[in-house]
Amino acid sequence: MILETERLIIRPIKLEDKDSIFEYRSDKDIYKYLGWIPETVDDVAAFINKVPKQINEPETWYQLVLIEKQTETLIGDLGIHFFGKENQQAEIGCTLNKHFQQKGYASEAIKKVIDYLFQSLNKHRVITSIDPDNKKSIRLVERMGFRKEAHFIESFYMKGKWVDDLIYAMLKKEWKK
Numbered sequence: 001m002i003l004e005t006e007r008l009i010i011r012p013i014k015l016e017d018k019d020s021i022f023e024y025r026s027d028k029d030i031y032k033y034l035g036w037i038p039e040t041v042d043d044v045a046a047f048i049n050k051v052p053k054q055i056n057e058p059e060t061w062y063q064l065v066l067i068e069k070q071t072e073t074l075i076g077d078l079g080i081h082f083f084g085k086e087n088q089q090a091e092i093g094c095t096l097n098k099h100f101q102q103k104g105y106a107s108e109a110i111k112k113v114i115d116y117l118f119q120s121l122n123k124h125r126v127i128t129s130i131d132p133d134n135k136k137s138i139r140l141v142e143r144m145g146f147r148k149e150a151h152f153i154e155s156f157y158m159k160g161k162w163v164d165d166l167i168y169a170m171l172k173k174e175w176k177k
Protein backbone atom coordinates (compact mmCIF):
# COMPACT_ATOMS: atom_id res chain seq x y z
CA MET A 1 0.00 0.00 0.00
CA ILE A 2 1.45 3.36 -1.01
CA LEU A 3 -0.34 6.64 -0.35
CA GLU A 4 0.44 10.01 -1.87
CA THR A 5 -0.36 13.54 -0.74
CA GLU A 6 0.59 16.88 -2.22
CA ARG A 7 4.05 16.84 -0.63
CA LEU A 8 4.55 13.28 0.63
CA ILE A 9 4.79 9.63 -0.32
CA ILE A 10 3.63 7.38 2.53
CA ARG A 11 4.94 3.85 2.13
CA PRO A 12 5.66 0.73 4.22
CA ILE A 13 8.90 0.79 6.20
CA LYS A 14 11.93 -1.04 4.68
CA LEU A 15 15.17 -2.29 6.21
CA GLU A 16 17.12 0.29 4.22
CA ASP A 17 15.30 3.04 6.20
CA LYS A 18 17.11 2.09 9.41
CA ASP A 19 19.78 4.84 9.42
CA SER A 20 17.36 7.67 8.69
CA ILE A 21 14.99 6.43 11.37
CA PHE A 22 17.77 5.99 13.93
CA GLU A 23 18.87 9.59 13.33
CA TYR A 24 15.67 11.10 14.71
CA ARG A 25 14.36 8.27 16.93
CA SER A 26 17.59 8.46 18.99
CA ASP A 27 17.23 12.25 19.41
CA LYS A 28 16.27 13.09 23.00
CA ASP A 29 14.02 15.94 21.88
CA ILE A 30 12.06 13.45 19.81
CA TYR A 31 11.84 10.43 22.13
CA LYS A 32 10.82 12.43 25.19
CA TYR A 33 7.25 11.10 25.06
CA LEU A 34 7.91 7.84 23.23
CA GLY A 35 8.14 4.38 24.78
CA TRP A 36 10.52 2.85 22.25
CA ILE A 37 14.04 4.33 22.10
CA PRO A 38 16.62 2.60 19.88
CA GLU A 39 20.17 2.57 21.26
CA THR A 40 21.77 1.44 18.00
CA VAL A 41 20.94 1.20 14.30
CA ASP A 42 20.70 -2.56 14.85
CA ASP A 43 17.82 -1.96 17.28
CA VAL A 44 16.00 -0.18 14.45
CA ALA A 45 16.79 -3.05 12.06
CA ALA A 46 15.39 -5.57 14.56
CA PHE A 47 12.29 -3.40 14.97
CA ILE A 48 11.77 -3.20 11.18
CA ASN A 49 12.20 -6.96 10.82
CA LYS A 50 9.33 -7.54 13.24
CA VAL A 51 6.84 -5.35 11.36
CA PRO A 52 4.16 -7.56 9.74
CA LYS A 53 4.36 -7.91 5.97
CA GLN A 54 0.62 -7.25 5.60
CA ILE A 55 -1.34 -4.24 6.78
CA ASN A 56 -4.44 -4.77 8.97
CA GLU A 57 -3.17 -7.88 10.77
CA PRO A 58 -4.99 -8.20 14.12
CA GLU A 59 -3.01 -7.15 17.19
CA THR A 60 -0.03 -5.71 15.34
CA TRP A 61 1.55 -2.34 14.73
CA TYR A 62 2.07 -1.67 11.01
CA GLN A 63 4.73 0.94 10.22
CA LEU A 64 4.75 3.48 7.44
CA VAL A 65 7.39 6.08 6.63
CA LEU A 66 6.92 9.56 5.22
CA ILE A 67 9.04 10.63 2.27
CA GLU A 68 9.29 14.28 1.26
CA LYS A 69 8.60 14.13 -2.47
CA GLN A 70 10.71 17.11 -3.45
CA THR A 71 13.94 15.82 -1.86
CA GLU A 72 13.13 12.09 -1.55
CA THR A 73 14.10 12.38 2.13
CA LEU A 74 12.65 10.14 4.84
CA ILE A 75 11.21 12.66 7.29
CA GLY A 76 9.29 10.54 9.78
CA ASP A 77 7.20 7.50 10.53
CA LEU A 78 3.59 6.69 11.25
CA GLY A 79 2.50 3.55 13.10
CA ILE A 80 -0.94 1.97 12.97
CA HIS A 81 -2.01 -0.38 15.72
CA PHE A 82 -4.67 -2.82 14.57
CA PHE A 83 -6.77 -4.27 17.36
CA GLY A 84 -8.42 -7.74 17.49
CA LYS A 85 -9.90 -9.51 14.48
CA GLU A 86 -13.49 -8.40 14.96
CA ASN A 87 -12.49 -4.99 16.27
CA GLN A 88 -12.88 -2.31 13.60
CA GLN A 89 -10.70 0.16 15.46
CA ALA A 90 -7.14 1.36 15.07
CA GLU A 91 -4.65 3.51 16.95
CA ILE A 92 -2.12 5.80 15.26
CA GLY A 93 1.12 7.48 16.30
CA CYS A 94 3.36 9.78 14.28
CA THR A 95 6.98 10.91 14.74
CA LEU A 96 8.85 13.44 12.62
CA ASN A 97 12.53 14.30 12.35
CA LYS A 98 12.76 17.71 14.07
CA HIS A 99 14.13 19.33 10.90
CA PHE A 100 10.79 18.57 9.23
CA GLN A 101 8.43 19.63 11.99
CA GLN A 102 6.31 22.77 11.92
CA LYS A 103 5.58 22.45 8.20
CA GLY A 104 2.26 20.62 8.38
CA TYR A 105 3.74 17.28 7.25
CA ALA A 106 2.37 15.23 10.16
CA SER A 107 -1.14 16.64 9.64
CA GLU A 108 -0.94 15.96 5.90
CA ALA A 109 0.15 12.35 6.45
CA ILE A 110 -2.29 11.60 9.26
CA LYS A 111 -5.20 12.97 7.26
CA LYS A 112 -4.38 10.68 4.34
CA VAL A 113 -3.88 7.63 6.56
CA ILE A 114 -7.16 8.24 8.37
CA ASP A 115 -8.96 8.54 5.01
CA TYR A 116 -7.43 5.17 4.12
CA LEU A 117 -8.42 3.57 7.43
CA PHE A 118 -12.03 4.73 7.19
CA GLN A 119 -12.56 4.41 3.44
CA SER A 120 -10.39 1.50 2.31
CA LEU A 121 -10.27 -0.58 5.51
CA ASN A 122 -13.73 0.46 6.74
CA LYS A 123 -12.56 1.14 10.29
CA HIS A 124 -15.16 2.46 12.69
CA ARG A 125 -13.00 4.43 15.14
CA VAL A 126 -9.43 5.72 15.25
CA ILE A 127 -7.72 6.69 18.49
CA THR A 128 -4.43 8.12 19.63
CA SER A 129 -2.76 8.03 23.01
CA ILE A 130 -0.81 11.12 24.12
CA ASP A 131 1.18 12.21 27.15
CA PRO A 132 -0.57 15.32 28.59
CA ASP A 133 2.76 17.21 28.43
CA ASN A 134 3.12 16.52 24.69
CA LYS A 135 1.65 19.85 23.63
CA LYS A 136 2.58 19.62 19.94
CA SER A 137 0.74 16.31 19.56
CA ILE A 138 -2.29 17.64 21.42
CA ARG A 139 -2.40 20.71 19.16
CA LEU A 140 -2.13 18.45 16.12
CA VAL A 141 -5.00 16.09 16.97
CA GLU A 142 -7.27 18.84 18.28
CA ARG A 143 -6.72 20.76 15.05
CA MET A 144 -7.77 17.64 13.13
CA GLY A 145 -11.00 17.41 15.11
CA PHE A 146 -10.20 14.47 17.40
CA ARG A 147 -12.25 14.42 20.60
CA LYS A 148 -10.57 14.09 23.98
CA GLU A 149 -12.27 11.09 25.58
CA ALA A 150 -10.12 10.23 28.54
CA HIS A 151 -7.40 11.43 30.84
CA PHE A 152 -6.10 8.37 32.66
CA ILE A 153 -4.06 9.05 35.75
CA GLU A 154 -0.71 7.27 36.03
CA SER A 155 -2.03 4.50 33.78
CA PHE A 156 1.09 4.02 31.72
CA TYR A 157 4.49 2.82 32.99
CA MET A 158 7.20 4.37 30.88
CA LYS A 159 10.94 4.77 31.42
CA GLY A 160 10.71 3.85 35.09
CA LYS A 161 7.75 5.98 36.10
CA TRP A 162 3.96 6.05 35.97
CA VAL A 163 2.64 8.70 33.59
CA ASP A 164 -0.81 9.99 32.67
CA ASP A 165 -2.33 9.15 29.29
CA LEU A 166 -4.81 11.10 27.16
CA ILE A 167 -7.02 9.25 24.68
CA TYR A 168 -8.30 11.16 21.66
CA ALA A 169 -10.74 9.57 19.19
CA MET A 170 -12.46 10.05 15.85
CA LEU A 171 -15.41 8.08 14.46
CA LYS A 172 -15.85 7.32 10.78
CA LYS A 173 -19.17 9.20 10.70
CA GLU A 174 -17.51 12.27 12.22
CA TRP A 175 -14.59 12.21 9.79
CA LYS A 176 -16.92 12.30 6.76
CA LYS A 177 -18.20 15.65 7.95
Ligand SMILES: CC(C)(COP(=O)(O)OP(=O)(O)OC[C@H]1O[C@@H](n2cnc3c(N)ncnc32)[C@H](O)[C@@H]1OP(=O)(O)O)[C@@H](O)C(=O)NCCC(=O)NCCS
Pocket residue numbers: 029030031033034093094095096097100101102103104105106107108128129130131134136137139140
Ligand atom coordinates in the same frame (compact mmCIF):
# COMPACT_ATOMS: atom_id res chain seq x y z
C1 LIG B 1 3.85 14.98 17.02
C2 LIG B 1 4.63 15.62 15.90
C3 LIG B 1 4.73 14.65 14.73
C4 LIG B 1 3.88 16.89 15.46
O1 LIG B 1 4.69 17.59 14.53
P1 LIG B 1 4.26 19.07 14.06
O2 LIG B 1 5.36 19.56 13.21
O3 LIG B 1 3.84 19.86 15.24
O4 LIG B 1 2.94 18.80 13.20
P2 LIG B 1 2.73 19.14 11.66
O5 LIG B 1 3.81 18.52 10.85
O6 LIG B 1 1.35 18.77 11.33
O7 LIG B 1 2.92 20.71 11.60
C5 LIG B 1 1.96 21.55 12.20
C6 LIG B 1 2.60 22.85 12.58
O8 LIG B 1 3.25 23.41 11.45
C7 LIG B 1 2.69 24.70 11.17
N1 LIG B 1 2.77 24.87 9.70
C8 LIG B 1 3.72 25.56 9.07
N2 LIG B 1 3.55 25.45 7.75
C9 LIG B 1 2.45 24.70 7.53
C10 LIG B 1 1.77 24.26 6.37
N3 LIG B 1 2.20 24.55 5.13
N4 LIG B 1 0.67 23.49 6.51
C11 LIG B 1 0.22 23.16 7.74
N5 LIG B 1 0.84 23.57 8.89
C12 LIG B 1 1.95 24.33 8.78
C13 LIG B 1 1.33 24.68 11.81
O9 LIG B 1 0.86 25.98 12.11
C14 LIG B 1 1.59 23.87 13.05
O10 LIG B 1 2.21 24.66 14.03
P3 LIG B 1 1.61 24.75 15.56
O11 LIG B 1 1.47 23.36 16.10
O12 LIG B 1 2.66 25.54 16.25
O13 LIG B 1 0.30 25.42 15.43
C15 LIG B 1 6.04 16.03 16.36
O14 LIG B 1 5.95 16.96 17.40
C16 LIG B 1 6.90 14.85 16.83
O15 LIG B 1 7.46 14.10 16.03
N6 LIG B 1 7.05 14.70 18.16
C17 LIG B 1 7.90 13.67 18.73
C18 LIG B 1 7.27 12.31 18.66
C19 LIG B 1 5.97 12.26 19.42
O16 LIG B 1 5.90 12.64 20.57
N7 LIG B 1 4.95 11.74 18.73
C20 LIG B 1 3.61 11.65 19.27
C21 LIG B 1 3.35 10.34 19.86
S1 LIG B 1 1.61 10.28 20.24
